[in-house]
Amino acid sequence: MDFIQNENGFFEIRLESIGGQGAYSAGQMLAEIGVSGSDLQAICFADYGSEKKGAPVKTFIRFAPSTTTIRNYSPVEKPQVVVVFHEHLVSTLPITNGLDPNGVLIVNTKKSPEEIRNLFQTNVKTIVTVDGIGIAVEQKTKANTAVLGAIFAALKFLKADLAEASIEKMFGYKYPHLVLPNVETFKRGMQEAKFGTFEVDNKVQFTVPITPYGYETQIVGGIIEGANSFKKDLSASREGYLPEWIEDKCIHCTNCDNVCPDYCFVWEEGVDKRGREQMFLKGIEYNYCKGCLKCVEVCPTGALVELIEAEGYGTTNRYEKPITLFGGAR
Numbered sequence: 278m279d280f281i282q283n284e285n286g287f288f289e290i291r292l293e294s295i296g297g298q299g300a301y302s303a304g305q306m307l308a309e310i311g312v313s314g315s316d317l318q319a320i321c322f323a324d325y326g327s328e329k330k331g332a333p334v335k336t337f338i339r340f341a342p343s344t345t346t347i348r349n350y351s352p353v354e355k356p357q358v359v360v361v362f363h364e365h366l367v368s369t370l371p372i373t374n375g376l377d378p379n380g381v382l383i384v385n386t387k388k389s390p391e392e393i394r395n396l397f398q399t400n401v402k403t404i405v406t407v408d409g410i411g412i413a414v415e416q417k418t419k420a421n422t423a424v425l426g427a428i429f430a431a432l433k434f435l436k437a438d439l440a441e442a443s444i445e446k447m448f449g450y451k452y453p454h455l456v457l458p459n460v461e462t463f464k465r466g467m468q469e470a471k472f473g474t475f476e477v478d479n480k481v482q483f484t485v486p487i488t489p490y491g492y493e494t495q496i497v498g499g500i501i502e503g504a505n506s507f508k509k510d511l512s513a514s515r516e517g518y519l520p521e522w523i524e525d526k527c528i529h530c531t532n533c534d535n536v537c538p539d540y541c542f543v544w545e546e547g548v549d550k551r552g553r554e555q556m557f558l559k560g561i562e563y564n565y566c567k568g569c570l571k572c573v574e575v576c577p578t579g580a581l582v583e584l585i586e587a588e589g590y591g592t593t594n595r596y597e598k599p600i601t602l603f604g605g606a607r
């Protein structure tokens with residue numbers, strides 16, 4: 278896609294991610310490279326709630342010709358490009374809202390552009406997919422660098438050679454051993470990005486999503502769908518790995534539960550062979566799991582092992598936590 282100014286005179290990008298995925302760093306790099314290599318003005322800023330791994334983060338990049346001073350710091354509502362750092366985000370956030378039908382949607386996924394179009398039900402001309410996690414697992418890096426490569430493959434006005442220099446600058450001082458793997462990850466992201474072009478309906482009107490709960494409609498007590506810790510889905514935080522639980526090896530020692538930051542382990546009361554009351558591990562709620570693998574480190578029996586996440590593994594093997602309702606829900 279070329280540099281095309283929208284109705285406000287800008288070229289606008291929105292990065293959809295969750296905390297810990299490195300989207301803000303990628304956004305800063307994009308803005309810097311636009312300024313230094315393409316003679317543009319640029320700003321980059323983010324919108325996030327709690328500073329916690331797993332919390333939603335929107336990063337906005339606004340480009341303008343070098344003769345324009347950018348004074349607009351409002352969130353990008355009608356982006357020309359949306360970049361999704363993990364396909365799972367589509368199940369939790371309205372990520373493609375406002376995307377220009379003639380724009381570009383870039384998604385970190387194993388899926389093809391056609392599959393993403395069906396999954397996201399989106400009306401956009403160009404869809405680019407890249408298996409950022411697969412590349413990162415092979416290169417022992419992070420998926421955001423591969424996604425950055427796909428962005429440069431899609432946006433021709435940004436100079437890729439400057440991105441490689443920027444990666445060297447970012448890692449060279451503190452982590453020189455990470456420079457080459459990250460440059461390779463970036464190049465593979467560029468080369469392995471898959472493009473799909475589709476018919477679009479230009480008559481679809483932009484709508485601002487309406488928050489279902491406000492001052493007058495707030496629920497008293499109970500569980501609010503989509504905004505509570507019971508129904509959270511952190512699957513998008515994982516970077517290619519998750520713990521596999523081997524029940525036969527488990528001695529129900531609770532070590533894993535003590536270190537897990539997100540209460541992923543599901544327990545049930547029972548009695549042991551001598552008739553004493555004990556808690557028994559029943560499984561892992563993968564929707565809560567960020568893939569930090571702290572539990573694998575502390576398991577004394579090898580009942581938890583590191584597994585490269587196959588598509589659908591978390592959904593198929595999750596042990597759903599029973600939810601107890603307090604107060605009234607409606």
Ligand code: SF4
Pocket residue numbers: 522526527528529530531532533534558575576577578579580581
């Ligand atoms: S740490 Fe290992 S053995 Fe202990 S309860 Fe967890 S899975 Fe079972």
Ligand code: SF4
Pocket residue numbers: 519520536537538539540541542561565566567568569570571572573
């Ligand atoms: S990897 Fe283990 S410790 Fe980390 S969030 Fe998942 S279950 Fe919890």
